[in-house]
Amino acid sequence: MRFAPFLLIALAGCSRSTAIDRLGADEATAREAIAEFANRGEAALPELRVAAAHEDPLVRRRAKTAMGRITGQWGCDRGLVWKRSLEEATGKGKPILVLQLFGKFDEEFC
Amino acid sequence: MTFSDKRVVDLVKDRMIPVWESVAPVSIAVFDLGDGRKVKGTMGGEIALYFCRPDGKVFDILPALHSPHVTYWAIKNALDFYDKTGATDPETVAYHSARLEEVKKSGAGEVSPAAERSLSKRKAKYASSDGGTRALVEMTTSKTGIMTGPEPVTVVEPGGLEMHKRAIHVVMSGTFSLLAPQQWKDYVFGRILQEELKGGEFEYDVDTLAPISIIED
Secondary structure (H helix, E strand, C coil), rough: CCCHHHHHHHHHHCCCHHHHHHHCCCCHHHHHHHHHHHHHHHHHHHHHHHHCCCCCHHHHHHHHHHHHHCCCCCCCCCCCCEEHHHHCCCCCCCCCCEEEEEEECCCCCC | CHHHHHHHHHHHHHHHHEEEEEEECCCEEEEEECCCCEEEEECCCCCEEEEECCCCCCCEEEEECCCCCHHHHHHHHHHHHHHHCCCCCCHHHHHHHHHHHHHHHHHCCCCCCCHEEEEHHHHHHHCCHHHHHHHHHHHHHCCCEECCEEEEEEEEECCHHHHHHHHHHHHHHHCCCCCCHHHHHHHHHHHHHCCCCCCCEEEHHHHCCCCCCCCCC
């Protein structure tokens, strides 16, 4: 009986799905997982790189969406992190490259 | 994709701060083929690249999507110019004036009679067709994103590099003070790329489509 709390914690840990698993779940769960990855920032990119090669196309697409939230470019993590406005980039002492496009660069079909 | 190309990415990462700005929603044409089948494609997704000083003022522009090789050299040349001159207002105007004289002498970027014929034919087709046919022509003659199952395929036909560069030299050699990218967008998309800044999703009935010749159009 005195081991019950430890058993419950262990069971809770086993039933908890990973963020990658949740990318393949229903829309609401996947949205939460994407937000979780985005909050982790660039540290989440190695895990997302794996998810972007997942056998499930839905997981692949959602992983690329999460990558887009982090890097500013949908599905890409080549080390470039895009700013979303010129104001964020000015006055930093470096020349600026501005890409103007239809749609949003961090979304699919831009 | 240009911004997945290692050479382009490395150069930008080392030397510049990259920013993107949306000029309008992407245009999406949906053709309902019946039985739950749909063909969906993006249209006319032109882009423009602006090379700016750290204060955000534009000193050179590369309109339209080009190959990674062309894009790399455009970025490299812009950075070389910036390193040598700081891209001050007078240096930038002088640079574009000198380049304009060169292209005038060489004839680079002039619209050939064949290109003019092709453009006017395309415009005539636009004027006489319904929305669905115009969308289909646009999809087959510029950039096409086709839904083939879960992943999109994008086909890009680049072109017009010298013509666009000439147009930029013309306008920037007559500039008195440098502007921000937002101040350029109407000119670059409307006048140089001849693309309206509007987008959204449009659904077309396939029965309205007129026959088109993909090769000719």
